[in-house]
C-alpha cells in the first residue's frame with residue numbers, strides 16, 4: 001500500500017531544523033514527509049549543523065541540504081529566495097528558543113531565516129527546549145507574535161527532557177508533525193468552508209464495572225474520513241467510541257463510550273454541521289441493567305436482557321444543520337442481503353448516501369485497512385473495488401461534496 005498522502009504529494013516543503021537536541025527527530029520527519037510524496041528541502045541552522053550532519057537528510061530526501069546562505073551546494077544554483085519562494089509550507093522542527101526569537105523579530109542571519117522572509121507559505125513551528133525555557137515569558141511573547149502573524153505552533157509535549165528534568169518542551173512526535181503539515185497544507189482544499197460531523201468506532205454497553213457488550217469496530221474508517229476531510233480543508237468534529245487510534249491533529253475530538261452518549265453528542269453537534277457521516281458501529285442493544293458491582297459467578301446460568309439503543313440516524317432525521325438539512329451518510333456492514341438491506345436503510349433513515357460493505361468478503365470489514373464498498377444513493381448504485389480505507393474516504397468525501405453542491409444549485 002502506498003504511503004503517499006494526497007495533500008503532500010508533489011508539494012514543496014521547506015523543513016527548517018535548528019540546534020536542539022531533538023534535531024535527530026527531524027530526520028524521521030523528513031523521511032515521513034518524503035514517503036508521503038513531498039519534495040523536502042532542508043535548511044539547517046548553524047546550531048543544527050553542530051548536532052546533525054546534512055548527509056543524514058540528503059540520504060533520505062535525495063535533495064540538497066542548505067545551511068550557509070553564502071555557500072550554495074555544488075550541484076545547485078538555488079539560493080534562499082528561490083527555496084523560500086517555491087516552498088508551499090515552511091515547517092521549523094525543532095525550533096529552538098533562539099530561532100523562534102529570530103523568526104519573531106524578522107532577523108535574516110542564516111539560510112533558514114532568510115528563506116522564511118522570502119516565503120509567502122504558511123509557517124508551522126514546532127518548539128523544543130529544555131528545563132523550563134519554553135515557559136519563559138520571552139519565548140511565549142515571541143510565539144504570540146508569530147501566532148498573530150498567522151504561524152501555527154505545534155505545542156511541545158510534557159515529559160522527560162534531555163537534561164533529566166520533567167516539564168513542557170519535548171518536540172511533538174514526527175507522526176503528529178506530519179499530521180500538522182497535512183492540516184496546514186490542506187486548509188485551502190475543496191472542502192474549505194464545510195463543517196463535517198463524523199462518527200467512528202464501536203460503542204461499549206456496560207454489563208457491570210468491568211464487562212461490556214461491544215463489537216469489533218476499530219474506528220479506522222471514521223478516522224480515515226476525518227483525516228482526509230481535514231486534509232481537504234473541512235472543519236471536522238470526530239465523535240469516537242472507544243478506539244486505540246490516537247486523537248487526530250486539527251480535528252475536534254469527542255470521545256464517548258455508549259450508544260446513548262454518542263446519540264447525545266451527535267444531536268448536540270449536528271446543528272453546527274453541514275454533513276453527518278455515521279461510520280461508527282453503534283450497538284443496537286444494551287443490557288437493560290448495568291450492575292453496580294462486578295457480577296460474580298454462582299454456577300447458575302446468567303440471563304442478560306437486552307433493550308434497544310436509540311437509532312442515531314433515525315432519531316436525528318429532523319435536526320437541521322448549518323445550512324438547512326445536512327447531507328446524511330450511513331454505513332451498512334452486512335453479512336447477507338447487502339444491497340436490499342442497504343437500500344432499506346437509505347429510505348428508512350432519510351439518507352443521501354449509504355456506504356455498504358459485505359463483511360464476509362476478504363479484506364473488508366472491521367479491523368482491515370482496506371474495504372470493498374458499494375455506494376447507494378437515490379441516483380443508483382456504484383460498486384467500488386477493494387481500496388485502502390484512506391482512499392475510500394476520499395471517494396466518499398467526493399460524493400458528499402457533489403451532493404452538497406447539487407443541493408446549492
Ligand SMILES: Cc1cc2nc3c(=O)[nH]c(=O)nc-3n(C[C@H](O)[C@H](O)[C@H](O)COP(=O)(O)O)c2cc1C
Pocket residue numbers: 017018019020021022045046047048095096097098099100128129130133
Ligand atoms: C546539545 C545541545 C542541545 C540543545 N538543545 C536545545 C533545545 O532543545 N532547545 C533550544 O532552544 N536550545 C537548545 N540548545 C541551545 C541552542 O543550540 C543554542 O541556543 C543555539 O544558539 C541555537 O541556535 P539556532 O537556533 O540557530 O540553531 C542546545 C544546545 C546544545 C549544545
